[in-house]
Amino acid sequence: MTPPLIEDRLRAHFADAAARQPLGEPDPARIVAAAHARVVTPRRRRVRVLVAGAVAAACILAVVAVVITDDGNDKVDMSRPGPRTETTERRLPSTTTPSTPTPTSVPVGTTAVAPSTGATLVVSRDGVLGSWDGTGWVRSDPADRPAVQGGEQYQVARLGQPVTSATGSGPLPWNCGVEDSFRVDAGLGDHSDTDPAPVAVSGVADVQPRPVVVVDPSDPSTGSYRDDAVGVLAGLGIQDPDPPVVQVVRADLDGDGSEEVLVRVERLADPGMLRLEQGDYSVVFLRHRVAGQVRIQVVAEGVAQGEPDQLPFMLAHAVGAVADLNGDGRMEVVLASRYYEGGGVHAYEVQGDTLTEVLSLECGV
Numbered sequence: 001m002t003p004p005l006i007e008d009r010l011r012a013h014f015a016d017a018a019a020r021q022p023l024g025e026p027d028p029a030r031i032v033a034a035a036h037a038r039v040v041t042p043r044r045r046r047v048r049v050l051v052a053g054a055v056a057a058a059c060i061l062a063v064v065a066v067v068i069t070d071d072g073n074d075k076v077d078m079s080r081p082g083p084r085t086e087t088t089e090r091r092l093p094s095t096t097t098p099s100t101p102t103p104t105s106v107p108v109g110t111t112a113v114a115p116s117t118g119a120t121l122v123v124s125r126d127g128v129l130g131s132w133d134g135t136g137w138v139r140s141d142p143a144d145r146p147a148v149q150g151g152e153q154y155q156v157a158r159l160g161q162p163v164t165s166a167t168g169s170g171p172l173p174w175n176c177g178v179e180d181s182f183r184v185d186a187g188l189g190d191h192s193d194t195d196p197a198p199v200a201v202s203g204v205a206d207v208q209p210r211p212v213v214v215v216d217p218s219d220p221s222t223g224s225y226r227d228d229a230v231g232v233l234a235g236l237g238i239q240d241p242d243p244p245v246v247q248v249v250r251a252d253l254d255g256d257g258s259e260e261v262l263v264r265v266e267r268l269a270d271p272g273m274l275r276l277e278q279g280d281y282s283v284v285f286l287r288h289r290v291a292g293q294v295r296i297q298v299v300a301e302g303v304a305q306g307e308p309d310q311l312p313f314m315l316a317h318a319v320g321a322v323a324d325l326n327g328d329g330r331m332e333v334v335l336a337s338r339y340y341e342g343g344g345v346h347a348y349e350v351q352g353d354t355l356t357e358v359l360s361l362e363c364g365v
Helices: 006-020 028-070 220-235
Strands: 090-092 120-124 127-132 137-139 153-157 164-167 172-174 181-183 199-202 212-215 245-251 260-267 281-290 293-303 316-323 332-339 342-351 354-364
Touching: 127 181, 127 342, 127 354, 137 354, 153 316, 199 316, 220 245, 220 260, 220 281, 220 293, 245 316, 260 316, 281 316, 293 316, 293 332, 293 354, 332 354
Parallel strands: none
Antiparallel strands: 090 137, 120 127, 120 199, 127 137, 153 164, 153 199, 172 181, 212 245, 245 260, 260 281, 281 293, 316 332, 332 342, 342 354
């Protein structure tokens, strides 16, 4: 006789049990309570088990770290690296040590007040020129959104005028020859040839710790500067026995007790449109004394070399401002450059016996 299949035996078993133990009507409350006991309670228990396991694992790792560190030779770094961030900032490290110590770097413009001492922001009419982050110069770009909220306080430096204060705006859309560029309104006004490049600086209490004197170019004392200019131009391939001195600015830039002199000589056939004529030039040079000897450095130059049809437009330069841009007690020189459809602003720092560009911003097509 063939034994019954396992399925038939199970059916018979449960049919007999059902006949002897009737189920009766279902109890909804009891069903919900049972479901809650099956779902919620195990979940809480699982959390407690995981927490207990994590604590136990941490204790084991701590013991391992102590054992390894006590060896004195091998150490294990259990820290996890933070998330990587990308920045569009372009950094030019300073090659000199500030005359006054600066604290650790502080983010620029992250609050509605001026940045802390050691961090500065330098603003021009055409956008953020750059900053000092407490350890070095940080160049800016017109397409970078300035890290300001609005309400930051600035010191404004203009040639021939006292330093003034201004409250800055937040980032403003601006057409600087770059799509989606930005600027900050810090009370610098509109462009003008007589006021080429004022700057606004946040984070520096005294942007002009020493006098900045604008000398009338027609003053007889500028005669020696004209003689210097003859030699400077000859070195650039231009013979002009009587170059026009159009700008003279004197200031003790580095605080050593001796004044530096910035001289601009310029001959332009078309100063408005800057259309090129042979023999045109626009040159700014630094004159100062080092160990009793006169030293001259050409800081910026625009010289007409070649045929006019090859170089149809000139690049002209001017001294825009002299101010301490990073709070180290030394003053930087800000120059403005312009051409037919644009221009730029450039900041130079005293490094040794020379001026070296540390910040710049170009704006135009």
